[in-house]
Amino acid sequence: MEANETGRRIMSELMGADYVEKKDETRNDFNDVIHDYSIEVCFGRVWARDGIDRKQRSIVNIAMLTALNRPAQLAHHVEGALTNGCTVAEIKEVLLQAAVYCGLPAAGEAFRVAENVLREHGHLD
Incomplete structure (x- = not known):
């Protein structure tokens, strides 16, 4: 293909x-x-490669987009992460890990973006 x-x-x-x-x-x-x-x-x-699965790619993307402070792309990739089997708890832990290495402002914005997506998709009240 x-x-x-x-x-x-x-x-x-x-x-x-x-x-x-x-x-x-x-x-x-x-x-x-x-x-x-x-x-x-x-x-x-x-994304078509076999080296790591889609869930792992989603986790990596969430961390990198947090580090780069790219909220629009992060929102799309949080949606994709849900599709790829990431749990809310896993997304939360990735963002917390990013806070340590990327800084609180970047992670704070990423938490806000992810929370909006998770709420829109019925994963949070």
């Missing part, structure tokens, strides 16, 4: 078909290259 097809399939499995459709709607002649890069390299090649 071609990297583009594989990437679209994996992205849809992780984030949902609606997410992929919304990404497609924002595609234009300027940003098409970054869309292709994301689909083909990120999802079609790296």
Whole structure:
């Protein structure tokens, strides 16, 4: 299977078909290259590898996006982590671990983002 097809399939499995459709709607002649890069390299090649499972990839992404203070991407990857079998307790522990190594401001923002996603998906009151 071609990297583009594989990437679209994996992205849809992780984030949902609606997410992929919304990404497609924002595609234009300027940003098409970054869309292709994301689909083909990120999802079609790296996420498709066998070295670690999707749950582990989600945990790594949550930690890295917390460190980089990328709340929009973090929200998407918290959703993906739930799809990949991460529990609320595991997400909480990843964020607490990130607080030690990334700092309280980054982890505090990540907790806020994750809490919103978890609440939206019915995992918190």
